[in-house]
Amino acid sequence: MRSVSIVGIGQTPVGELWDRSARQLAYQAISAAMADAGVERADALFLGNMLSGSLLDQEHLGTLVADFCGFHGIEAAKIEAACASGAAALRIGAMAVASGFHDIVIVAGLEKMTDTVGKDTTAGLATAADAEYEALHGVSFVGLNALIMQRYMYEFDVPLDAFAGFTMNAHQNGANNPHAMFQEPITLQDYLKAPVVATPINIMDSSPVCDGAAALVLVPTEWAKRFTTGHHRGAVQILASASANDTLAVHDRRDPLFLEAAYISSQKVYRQAGIGPDDLDLFELHDAFTIMAALGLEANGFARRGEGWRMAHSGEIGIGGRIPISTMGGLKSRGHPVGATGVYQAVEVVQQLTGTAGANQVRDARLGMAQNIGGSGATIVTHIFGS
Amino acid sequence: MRSVSIVGIGQTPVGELWDRSARQLAYQAISAAMADAGVERADALFLGNMLSGSLLDQEHLGTLVADFCGFHGIEAAKIEAACASGAAALRIGAMAVASGFHDIVIVAGLEKMTDTVGKDTTAGLATAADAEYEALHGVSFVGLNALIMQRYMYEFDVPLDAFAGFTMNAHQNGANNPHAMFQEPITLQDYLKAPVVATPINIMDSSPVCDGAAALVLVPTEWAKRFTTGHHRGAVQILASASANDTLAVHDRRDPLFLEAAYISSQKVYRQAGIGPDDLDLFELHDAFTIMAALGLEANGFARRGEGWRMAHSGEIGIGGRIPISTMGGLKSRGHPVGATGVYQAVEVVQQLTGTAGANQVRDARLGMAQNIGGSGATIVTHIFGS
Numbered sequence: 001m002r003s004v005s006i007v008g009i010g011q012t013p014v015g016e017l018w019d020r021s022a023r024q025l026a027y028q029a030i031s032a033a034m035a036d037a038g039v040e041r042a043d044a045l046f047l048g049n050m051l052s053g054s055l056l057d058q059e060h061l062g063t064l065v066a067d068f069c070g071f072h073g074i075e076a077a078k079i080e081a082a083c084a085s086g087a088a089a090l091r092i093g094a095m096a097v098a099s100g101f102h103d104i105v106i107v108a109g110l111e112k113m114t115d116t117v118g119k120d121t122t123a124g125l126a127t128a129a130d131a132e133y134e135a136l137h138g139v140s141f142v143g144l145n146a147l148i149m150q151r152y153m154y155e156f157d158v159p160l161d162a163f164a165g166f167t168m169n170a171h172q173n174g175a176n177n178p179h180a181m182f183q184e185p186i187t188l189q190d191y192l193k194a195p196v197v198a199t200p201i202n203i204m205d206s207s208p209v210c211d212g213a214a215a216l217v218l219v220p221t222e223w224a225k226r227f228t229t230g231h232h233r234g235a236v237q238i239l240a241s242a243s244a245n246d247t248l249a250v251h252d253r254r255d256p257l258f259l260e261a262a263y264i265s266s267q268k269v270y271r272q273a274g275i276g277p278d279d280l281d282l283f284e285l286h287d288a289f290t291i292m293a294a295l296g297l298e299a300n301g302f303a304r305r306g307e308g309w310r311m312a313h314s315g316e317i318g319i320g321g322r323i324p325i326s327t328m329g330g331l332k333s334r335g336h337p338v339g340a341t342g343v344y345q346a347v348e349v350v351q352q353l354t355g356t357a358g359a360n361q362v363r364d365a366r367l368g369m370a371q372n373i374g375g376s377g378a379t380i381v382t383h384i385f386g387s
Numbered sequence: 388m389r390s391v392s393i394v395g396i397g398q399t400p401v402g403e404l405w406d407r408s409a410r411q412l413a414y415q416a417i418s419a420a421m422a423d424a425g426v427e428r429a430d431a432l433f434l435g436n437m438l439s440g441s442l443l444d445q446e447h448l449g450t451l452v453a454d455f456c457g458f459h460g461i462e463a464a465k466i467e468a469a470c471a472s473g474a475a476a477l478r479i480g481a482m483a484v485a486s487g488f489h490d491i492v493i494v495a496g497l498e499k500m501t502d503t504v505g506k507d508t509t510a511g512l513a514t515a516a517d518a519e520y521e522a523l524h525g526v527s528f529v530g531l532n533a534l535i536m537q538r539y540m541y542e543f544d545v546p547l548d549a550f551a552g553f554t555m556n557a558h559q560n561g562a563n564n565p566h567a568m569f570q571e572p573i574t575l576q577d578y579l580k581a582p583v584v585a586t587p588i589n590i591m592d593s594s595p596v597c598d599g600a601a602a603l604v605l606v607p608t609e610w611a612k613r614f615t616t617g618h619h620r621g622a623v624q625i626l627a628s629a630s631a632n633d634t635l636a637v638h639d640r641r642d643p644l645f646l647e648a649a650y651i652s653s654q655k656v657y658r659q660a661g662i663g664p665d666d667l668d669l670f671e672l673h674d675a676f677t678i679m680a681a682l683g684l685e686a687n688g689f690a691r692r693g694e695g696w697r698m699a700h701s702g703e704i705g706i707g708g709r710i711p712i713s714t715m716g717g718l719k720s721r722g723h724p725v726g727a728t729g730v731y732q733a734v735e736v737v738q739q740l741t742g743t744a745g746a747n748q749v750r751d752a753r754l755g756m757a758q759n760i761g762g763s764g765a766t767i768v769t770h771i772f773g774s
Contacts, residue, residue, distance in 0.1 A: 001487040021519070044630075053440030053467075057522065059514040060469035063766045064635045073651040075630035076766060077475045080440075080465040082447035088464045091488075092479055099486035100388040101478075101628075127446040132408070135444065241488075243431075243462035248447060248454045264460040379450045379463060 004097045005235040007227040008037025008217035009347040014181040014335030017211040022112040023068040025213040033215035043102035044075035048089035048109040049339035054124040055116040082128035084374030086342025087381035108215040109343030128375040130249040146198035149291035156306035163290035164191040165312025167204045174329025176359035181335035205290040207336035214343040233354045240272035240384040248378045261380035262299035273384045277301040281365040282324045284345040286373035342372035353387035391484045392622040394614040395424025395604035396734045401568040401722030404598040409499040410455040412600040420602035430489035431462035435476035435496040436726035441511040442503040469515035471761030473729025474768035495602040496730030515762040517636040533585035536678035543693035550677035551578040552699025554591045561716025563746035568722035592677040594723035601730040620741045627771040629655035635765045648767035649686035660771045664688040668752040669711045671732040673760035729759035740774035
């Protein structure tokens with residue numbers, strides 16, 4: 001198996017980008033990544049996207065984007081694993097290079113969730129849940145997370161404001177990220193007075209509906225030097241990669257408060273990389289809701305069961321803390337264009353590991369983990385990257 | 388790169404299967420393939436599907452099927468490339484094994500196109516075309532193919548009944564396939580009196596809207612003997628695999644009558660396998676419309692430009708002919724559950740190469756090719772298999 005490295009990154013700002021169509025967003029991110037790597041061709045494009053069929057009446061999106069980017073005669077496919085589509089595409093891009101099927105692979109993530117005429121984004125997002133056993137009964141995606149959060153607060157006797165620290169940390173970091181949707185810090189008061197979406201989840205617990213695209217250029221590690229010599233940014237190696245599934249429906253879980261697929265996939269990547277959670281310099285986790293940040297810290301070995309929320313208030317998750325999370329704003333503040341999020345996370349880890357994260361730079365960052373979650377924990381893809 | 392072999396196959400009958408939901412169809416095919424291979428676990432599931440978002444309000448389909456099949460902690464993703472989703476998933480499954488990421492991989496194709504309450508299947512299929520530049524103007528998928536066929540007839544002076552032979556060959560073979568949707572031969576008279584769908588395409592030129600699922604078990608070739616010793620069916624090796632894109636919109640093509648992506652991908656697989664078209668014992672081509680059969684024969688080196696249609700009448704494409712096509716009924720008679728078709732094609736080549744194709748067995752078949760087309764030729768995936 002060939003080792004695989006990332007030699008170029010690109011991203012659009014995240015937001016309600018009504019002036020750009022899906023294909024234009026993808027082109028913007030992909031052309032930026034190719035310019036960053038200094039490549040003018042690619043052998044394949046694997047595109048993470050969840051909602052183009054539901055919201056844009058457009059499937060065949062991989063080839064549409066490849067065509068719009070000017071590629072001809074290359075492999076193109078869309079990879080869908082709900083909100084984990086981006087990291088699922090990254091894994092497949094890595095397989096394509098590792099196997100020798102391809103040498104230069106573009107992995108992109110794309111989602112256009114706003115300005116979709118006559119479509120219902122909430123119903124679209126509910127397609128990540130079980131249509132016949134969850135969505136049909138009227139539960140939305142926020143609703144499912146609200147049930148989990150409610151149970152967590154009951155089970156572990158956690159106060160309602162315990163999650164505010166996750167939001168404040170995310171916005172603090174997003175304030176310094178020019179690509180973030182929200183670039184202003186929030187206070188505890190802002191959190192406490194935020195309108196409720198689905199009890200107990202308020203709007204400050206939730207990531208926003210938005211548009212965005214991000215891209216990576218992958219090559220065999222042995223080639224990486226060619227692309228980065230004399231370049232401001234070094235290559236980043238994919239040290240470990242794993243994906244695990246759980247039951248799709250939350251009600252089928254043995255324990256709805258434990259992200260078993262996160263546990264399984266992170267145990268695999270720790271083993272592959274020969275490290276443990278304490279060796280990581282940062283962790284881009286999937287804070288689609290604050291409860292997911294708490295559960296992610298627990299399942300991946302940073303906190304004991306029922307105690308992930310405590311880290312939000314201890315300073316441990318800040319840029320200078322024990323394990324910085326959401327270092328560029330996370331899903332809450334940078335934004336969560338669902339099928340693109342896993343690629344944004346990888347882009348941000350690359351920024352950190354190449355010393356180009358600006359005001360949010362984690363000092364001497366060498367090892368970073370990213371974890372992308374599909375559905376309410378049903379598909380979890382985890383990567384460890386090293387500089 | 389590890390060589391990859393297929394050690395198990397499974398398929399449901401194709402048809403309007405109103406008594407089975409999407410997940411049940413997938414389970415039926417996957418459990419049959421696993422029983423055929425004698426495996427009880429898998430490391431990953433790559434699921435080809437096009438329309439679950441549009442027609443079933445269900446994304447996250449890879450994990451949904453993995454969960455319903457009883458898999459826990461494995462990788463699962465849906466692969467979408469319009470009607471080429473099945474073969475696109477097969478390529479990714481092959482990469483997963485070739486790279487060493489996984490050892491036992493399930494590749495499945497699934498489509499549920501009928502009994503979809505309140506949904507428009509024609510509009511769903513049009514998502515394979517360019518939503519903003521083709522579908523928005525009202526052209527359906529059949530419409531696009533009708534324009535291509537009309538032009539072909541004009542350009543090469545081809546009579547309207549010239550395509551009947553493709554349909555008659557497909558139905559002749561489908562009559563002996565217990566999994567085929569249509570199991571009766573048709574006559575030239577049947578073809579001539581068939582109602583027109585979009586001039587000049589009639590209902591006998593067109594593959595049907597239907598449901599179905601098919602599955603394959605992939606392992607490293609060096610492991611294949613373990614699974615097939617004492618078994619009725621031998622392993623089949625994936626000798627070559629390639630995918631190529633063209634412009635998504637037909638109006639952007641340099642020449643709408645030449646399947647350039649078929650040419651590129653078949654040239655690649657011929658080179659990889661070290662063979663030419665004359666060495667093949669059979670060719671499962673993508674006869675979604677009869678015009679696509681003619682164009683496929685031309686682009687892949689079996690006929691000269693403008694002469695593919697002549698093969699339909701010469702007996703060359705029959706079971707005992709020069710290059711048997713649609714040997715189990717093809718898309719026309721077996722049926723075309725779009726995202727599943729590429730996997731059905733692979734299943735059928737395995738049947739032929741292992742001598743288990745029943746009444747349609749091609750004698751001494753050793754080398755078979757399958758080609759799966761997404762959109763009107765925008766994504767074309769080609770495989771060569773060997774026994």
